[in-house]
Amino acid sequence: MALLYAEQVEYLDVEEMQATHEEEIKILNEVEKLATGYIINKSNLSQLEEKLDEYIAHVKEHFANEERLMRKYDFPSYEMHKTAHDMFLTDINYAIKQWKNSDDVKKVINFIFKSPEWIVLHINTVDAPTAAYIAKKMALEEE
Ligand SMILES: [Fe+2]
Numbered sequence: 187m188a189l190l191y192a193e194q195v196e197y198l199d200v201e202e203m204q205a206t207h208e209e210e211i212k213i214l215n216e217v218e219k220l221a222t223g224y225i226i227n228k229s230n231l232s233q234l235e236e237k238l239d240e241y242i243a244h245v246k247e248h249f250a251n252e253e254r255l256m257r258k259y260d261f262p263s264y265e266m267h268k269t270a271h272d273m274f275l276t277d278i279n280y281a282i283k284q285w286k287n288s289d290d291v292k293k294v295i296n297f298i299f300k301s302p303e304w305i306v307l308h309i310n311t312v313d314a315p316t317a318a319y320i321a322k323k324m325a326l327e328e329e
């Protein structure tokens with residue numbers, strides 16, 4: 187079983203946002219697989235650490251790209267959406283700091299295992315209306 191399935195999050199009208207979410211869910215599930223292996227038999231720690239770095243870089247790029255799109259298309263609730271991203275980044279950065287300071291990768295694994303709830307809620311209630319607005323503006327641009 188995966189940590190999160192693409193079907194659990196709303197399908198977005200903005201193709202690049204949708205593609206980013208699908209990619210990120212894939213990486214998240216790879217993190218989960220490696221993390222489970224590590225917890226069970228302490229295997230492949232360096233692979234897990236690399237995958238975590240990849241995931242975190244992807245999240246940062248994902249948020250930055252949504253924020254760029256929102257600015258480009260003058261999304262009215264930009265500040266609210268950006269604040270939600272910033273809070274998630276603060277929390278994940280804190281978990282990473284605890285991990286690096288203690289060398290205990292479980293500090294960050296616990297955060298990752300709890301994150302699907304936030305991800306589903308954010309995509310379905312924040313990203314979805316944002317994408318609907320941006321998609322409309324993109325269509326107008328094409329006319
Ligand atoms: Fe998103």
Ligand SMILES: [Fe+2]
Nearest residue numbers: 252271312313
């Ligand atoms: Fe977002």
